[in-house]
Amino acid sequence: MDTPPEEDFDRLARLASRLFHVPIVLVSLLERDRQFFKTHVGIDVCETSREVSFCAHAIVGDDIFLVPDATKDPRFSSNPLVIGPPFIRFYAGQPLASPTGEKLGTVCLIDTQPRGIFTAEDRKNLTDLAALVMDRMEIRRLEYVRSASQARFENIAATSPDAIICSDSEGLITFWNKSAERLFGYSAKEVLGRSSGVIVPASWRRIYESERDHLRKGEQMELANQTIELSGLRKDGSEFPAEFSLSTWKEGNTTSVGAIVRDITERRQNEERLFRLAAIDALTDLPNRAAWRAQLEQTMAAEQPATVLLIDLDGFKEVNDTLGHSAGDSVLRDVASRLTSVCEMATMAARLGGDEFVALMPGNDLWQATAIADELVRSLSQPYEFVGQNCDVGVSVGVALGPQHGKHPEELLSAADLALYRAKATGKGRYELFEPKLRERAVARREFERELRLAFENGEFELFYQPQISTGDRRLTGAEALIRWNHPERGLLTPVSFITVLSQKPSAAAIGDWILRTACRQASDWRKVIPDFRIGVNLFEAQFRSGRLLTAVRETMEENDLPAEAIELEIVENILLHDDSGPLKVLQELRKLGVGLAFDDYGTGFASLSLLKRYPVSRLKIDRSFVRDVNSDPEDAAVVNAILYLGRSFGLDVIAEGVETEAQLDFLRKNRCQEAQGYLFGKPVPAREFENKFILETITAF
DSSP states (O other): OOOOOOOHHHHHHHHHHHHTTOOOEEEEEEEEEEEEEEEEOOOOOOOGGGGGGSSHHHHHHSEEEEEOOOGGGGTTTOOOHHSTTTOOEEEEEEEEOTTTTEEEEEEEEEESSSSSOOOOOHHHHHHHHHHHHHHHHHHHHEEEEEEEHHHHHHHHHHHSSSSEEETTTBBBEEOHHHHHHHHHHOOHHTTTSSSSGGGGOOHHHHHHHHHHHHHHOOOOOTTEEEEEEEEEOOOOEEEEEEEEEEEEEEEETTTEEEEEEEEEEHHHHHHHHHHHHHOOOOTTTOOOHHHHHHHHHHHHHOOOEEEEEEEESSSSSHHHHHHHHHHHHHHHHHHHHHHHHHHOOOOOEEETTEEEEEEEEEEEEEHHHHHHHHHHHHHHTSEEOOOOOEEEEEEEEEEETTTTTSSSSSHHHHHHHHHHHHHHHHSSSSEEEOHHHHHHHHHHHHHHHHHHHHHTTTTOOOOEEEEEETTTTTTTTEEEEEEEEEETTEEEEEEGGTTHHHSSTHHHHHHHHHHHHHHHHHHHHHHSSSSSOEEEEOOOOOHHHHHHHHHHHHHHHHHHHOOGGGGEEEEEEHHSSSSSSSHHHHHHHHHTTOOOOEEETSSSSSHHHHHHHOOOOOEEEEOHHHHTTTTTOHHHHHHHHHHHHHHHHTTTTTEEEEOOOHHHHHHHHHHHOEEETTTOOOOEEEEEHHHIIIIHHHHHHO
């Protein structure tokens, strides 16, 4: 619509005028309210209203629309184009339809004289004429589309950040955009018409030649319609990583090739950075745990003999605590350096995290493995220096050989871990080689821990009670509650066989709370008979960490109507030695309540004396190891007397444990020890037996 005249269409109109002997020929294109004449012979107007258009009638049909005499046709007799210029009497119009069927307009023949005859030959000629007009329209459309596409392509190519390169089937460059100039260093003038091989480095020249041979033979390129990563070659001879997206299309009988080329140098750098983050320890530049796992799995999958050396630093925490984390980081970097120096033949040396390192050595020769382990202990134990200060750090090493100590990665690493655990447990600063019995013990320990976890859930724990006696008149003053485990297979177990493991379990706080509540409930009953009866309860360290100890004591006192002085909580030195104000605050609050605090196993620790000043304890418990030989060993007697003196000096009560003989009791009585407990007075027994033997006996005595 509204395009200027074109000679191709005008020539067809003049031909039709001569062929059909009519004065007027039109090629009309219709819009909603008008018709536009693409070409017109015999009239000067370029358009008319659709309302008066004969073509508006012709376009609704598929065949030629014929009006022999318009003045006699009621549809047109009053039409302005009939009763006025150009005084149409005869009209013949053939609809113009696109290849997809849309009706666009008509080719129409107009005469100012009526015609009664329009022969079959005339119809065929008009139909052919319409076909010629549509052919020309389609050619014009394709030219326009091609021109628009080319303009669009060139505009896109001009602003594209990627290089866009086109070449023919011979590999000669036909298009080269600005980004290609920037990327490769050639101007368009330099490369147009040259072989596209100028951007192909030697590394994939053979691939390029093979693809060009395919094109010469009229075959499809193997890499067509794909995106691949290859190197690009710049004008200065340098190469860079690039992403090539290749496509082909037909132009006549030849095939053209297009390539979009993107410089992926930055992407590669980012990928390498991400790889380092994922696989390299940032502090030491050693491979990290993930990379180590992958390497171990690869080695074991290939069934290659290997040695795992698992390394843990001894005393590293003290470096961080005393000199700061900067010193710790410096030590870790030095450890990494020494490790790689000693294990220069390693398949991989890595940092697993914290102060734990590992080396994977090829081969499983026992002599070589122990020699390297020994050298690691010697080298890594040498002093480290940080800003002029020496840092003394030891090292323990666990050694495992594959496949004899493990055929799978987890199994071999577990073997090394068990050997390391043994090295640390037997003195540190040494290496240990894995032995099968270590795994057997670990399996047994895990099973024991599982049973211990289920014991609380299944109600297998029970409290026994050991009497505490006044040394002066052997009067019952209280009892210590002691846990026992009614194991379903091993029978009754004393704390020595399980308490250390139990205290380290997550359930320790809950079990400690159960002991407290159970013992206090029992003591509440016994105080009805012995009003000043006192119950002693041992605490777990986990109860301090839980944050509920103070609340649990208050609740227990309220539930059982117990006064604070009826409860004595027993603590051991390791709970107090941590540089943590938490336990101190809790103990101070408990003493404000009036609850007794007994220092258990007193005299066995190295910091006991200093702790008396800081912690608000109310009673000292002399350990049984000093009481046992108090009558025969002057040193033990001196220790007991010293503790008694400390108690009197600090205003603390004192009770001696492990009293088994009358001679021991006499010694304690003469040296003014107020209370005692031990087998001389009674072994720990269940609540019912304790009640029958000690509580009811008190009633009988009355």
